[in-house]
Amino acid sequence: MRKTICIALALCALLLTACASxxxxxxxxxxIYRQGEITTTDEDTxxxxxEYGGKVFATYGVxxxxxxxxxxxxxxxxxxxxxxxxxxxxxxxxxxxxPEEWLIEFYEGGMMEAPMVLRELGTxxxxxxECVESLQYxxxxxx
Numbered sequence: 001m002r003k004t005i006c007i008a009l010a011l012c013a014l015l016l017t018a019c020a021s022x023x024x025x026x027x028x029x030x031x032i033y034r035q036g037e038i039t040t041t042d043e044d045t046x047x048x049x050x051e052y053g054g055k056v057f058a059t060y061g062v063x064x065x066x067x068x069x070x071x072x073x074x075x076x077x078x079x080x081x082x083x084x085x086x087x088x089x090x091x092x093x094x095x096x097x098x099p100e101e102w103l104i105e106f107y108e109g110g111m112m113e114a115p116m117v118l119r120e121l122g123t124x125x126x127x128x129x130e131c132v133e134s135l136q137y138x139x140x141x142x143x
Contacts, residue, residue: 024079031081033091047137050118057103060119061134075131097129
C-alpha cells in the first residue's frame with residue numbers, strides 16, 4: 001500500500017513538473033501584482049487577492065484537466081508578471097479570456113503546487129469559462 005501511494009505521489013509531481021516546464025516565461029518587463037486577502041466582518045474568507053491598476057482579483061476556482069492525464073497546461077495564456085516580492089509566484093492570463101477579468105496564479109518551481117484561478121471582483125454574474133471549476137466561495141454567490 002505504501003509503495004502504491006509513493007508511486008502515485010511521484011507521478012503527480014512528475015505531471016505537475018512537466019506542466020510547469022511548458023509554461024510561458026516571465027516577460028522582460030513584468031507586471032507586479034500586490035497580494036492581499038479578502039475578509040468580511042463576520043468571517044475570514046481565505047480568499048487571496050492580486051491587485052494591479054485599480055483592479056482586484058480574488059480566488060475563484062481551479063482549472064479543469066483535459067484528457068486521461070488531466071492536463072491543465074492548455075488553460076495557461078501569457079505570463080503577465082508576478083506577485084510583489086516573489087518572482088516565482090507568477091500571474092498568467094487565462095487562455096481565451098480577457099486578463100482584465102480572469103487570471104491564473106501559479107507558484108513556479110514548487111512541488112505539488114496547484115494553480116488557482118482568480119476572477120476580477122466586478123465580474124460577478126458574468127459567464128464562467130469551461131476550463132474553470134468554481135470553489136464556491138461565499139463572496140462569489142449572487143446576492
